[in-house]
Amino acid sequence: MKISSQFPTSLDAPAHIAVSEQLGYDRAWLFDTPQQSPDVWMMLALAAERTQRIGLGPGVLVPNLRQPMVNASGAAALCALAPGRVAVAFGTGFTGARAMGAKSTTWAYLGEYVRVFRALLHGEIVDWGGGRMRMLHPVGHAPSRPIDVPVLISALGPKGFAVAKELADGLFTVNGETAFAKEFTWAALGVHGTVLAEGESLDSPRVRAAAGPGNALAYHAAYEFGGDVTTLPGGQAWLDVVNQVPERERHLAVHDQHLVALNAADRAAWAAGSWAAIPTTTVTGSAAQLADRLAEYAEQGITEIVYQPTGPDIAHELEAFITAARTVPAG
Structure with a gap:
């Protein structure tokens, strides 16, 4: 391979x-x-x-x-x-x-x-x-x-x-x-x-930077393809931030920092536990x-x-x- x-x-x-x-x-x-x-x-x-x-x-x-x-x-x-x-x-x-x-x-x-x-x-x-x-x-x-x-x-x-x-x-x-x-x-x-280093936790600052954007992709994709984001860890917190943006501009909030870093919604989800999904959403x-x-x-x-x-x-x-x-x- x-x-x-x-x-x-x-x-x-x-x-x-x-x-x-x-x-x-x-x-x-x-x-x-x-x-x-x-x-x-x-x-x-x-x-x-x-x-x-x-x-x-x-x-x-x-x-x-x-x-x-x-x-x-x-x-x-x-x-x-x-x-x-x-x-x-x-x-x-x-x-x-x-x-x-x-x-x-x-x-x-x-x-x-x-x-x-x-x-x-x-x-x-x-x-x-x-x-x-x-x-x-x-x-x-x-x-x-x-x-x-x-x-x-x-x-x-x-x-x-x-x-x-x-x-x-x-x-x-x-x-x-x-x-x-x-x-x-x-x-x-x-x-x-x-x-991961030995004993490194999924919610560590390094893992947040290195795997957080890939994990956030699952939230972006679920939202855009009509899935239920709230079934993901921290998904309701993610959706609450996105829904604060006027509907015609929500795509800007969803895709901001896409696969580069965490946007405002991604950060809210992380604080609410989205990091727990990392073993499923990424190869970590x-x-x-x-x-x-x-x-x-x-x-x-x-x-x-x-x-x-x-x-x-x-x-x-x-x-x-x-x-x-x-x-x-x-x-």
Whole structure:
């Protein structure tokens, strides 16, 4: 099983990716979240200049944020800077869309978008938005076409898996969803969490910084997808803070600091005991416990673990995680 890293796109992301390469991570993915991040292609380009081996890609691109040519051109440029190292993942949009008050794209739209994206990279003329277009990049502006870039699709539910099965080179999944992993030769699973020191408590300040944002994801997702947040530890305290915000602006309160730190609602939930959910919502535990969890994921068909560290010491989190991961038995 490959071990990759993932980061919220930040000005420090290229440096974090360079550390990932030094530690032996196979690939690094960056979020496409323009409401809280610099441009994902710009930061990936900087990472390409600072690395030699590690795979690179956006994970995941949200189709309704850009016209297909924009992403095709970005992918082509990254291929020129990091030949043989690029993969691209697409999804319908969670924080990348909802944090700006937008709805997720439909699976039909995402499917057509991926078809057009690939056709553009292959040098074809495509129809989009009522017009016809083709990559016209001269020599020195992009690699010559065709450009082959592996595409993963982030899918949850039967519609998404059907699109991924038809169009993708692999599956990019989250939230512990492994039901369809064995149907793909490349199945990546995003995880969060931290390696606990002996005797370290889940409600410690360090664990709050390192695993708290990943734990908060469960609250953000439950709220956005119509679940009952109050069934989670501290969920009522979380919801009370969100409900104080005018309804048209609540998405701003929900997604503030998403997977970076704790927002006001997340902090209220933490004080009310949300930390108790960490063993369920994240991959957190001793090094041996983490190795056991990763071995279980491998048995379920996951071929790539995508670890996103948080907190003030990203290098330490990356090193502790991959050290634990290396103890997972091969095969």
